[in-house]
Amino acid sequence: MVSIINPFTQKLLVQSGDTLKDEDGNVFKITNGVSRFVEEHNYTDNFGFQWNKFQKTQIDRERKNATFSKERFFAATNWDKEDLSGKDILEAGSGAGRFTQIVLDHTKGNLYSIDYSDAVSANYRNNSHHGDRLKLFQASIYDMPFPDNSFDKVFCFGVLQHTPDFKKSVQCLVNKAKPGAEIVVDFYPIKGWYTKISAKYMLRPFTKKMTHEKLLGKIERNTNRLIKTYRFFDKLKLGIIAHRFIPMCDINRTIPANLSKEELREWVVLDTFDMFSPAYDNPQRIKTVKKWMEESGSEVRFSGFVKYSNNLRMAIVRGIKKT
Structure with missing residues (x-):
């Protein structure tokens, strides 16, 4: 089990009713089933707006025989043959929970999921039936309420290009992984000089x-x-x-x-x-993200495009945190 801490002081938090408190008396609210560590409004308000409005659109469970999100998740992570029972998994940037659902429905891992926006409220409505296997937090990727070196697996999909500092975001993800743990990210790629001519x-x-x-x-x-x-x-x-x-x-x-x-x-x-709608949209070259993953203390095992579902493809970097 991963400890929950005050991300600003690193002090341990203990639940008391609908709040989390540390020994110094700092209090964080639990609202709509989600622990909140951010101001009500921030640069991701657009995502909170869209995911609460389109709460079920991308959830495989909501369409008969839908496997789009499942195919994308397992193609990106390559975890489909791994036994994740009892593993502590960090999801950074969960949106309405399309990949939250995949982890909880198709593995036996314990998922700690954050989003900076109020999309976490939609995620809670979609996935809270999984009980204690899901722990949801509204928190910044730069101030996550977990100690460093906590997670067996870390993934971040559809998020990094929308953060203010892409490189720092990668470093923060690596920090939360245990030594020897895997970090998987996807992102909008720069394919050439023409990428932004659109x-x-x-x-x-x-x-x-x-x-x-x-x-x-x-x-x-x-x-x-x-x-x-x-x-x-x-x-x-x-x-x-x-x-x-x-x-x-x-x-x-x-x-x-x-x-x-x-x-x-x-x-x-x-x-x-x-x-x-996003405030930030910063695509990157795959080789640049690979370099940043390495500079953050990871050995990169894969960097490139991965195909999924009818030959769609995504830019992926997978790394193992060095011991």
């Missing part, structure tokens, strides 16, 4: 300043038209235009196949909002 990066300086409600409204009003335009260019074998210059997510590269028309629309709205 509607996404041209429009983000404006869209990230919009209210969440206004941005979501604009996306919802235009989604049907944008999907039709995307399909038009795709049929003409001009996918590069659809991918780069239509202001919506790339259907062929980010969304599961075989969705109904209604499900596809919901995923497009969600992923497009996810593109345009």
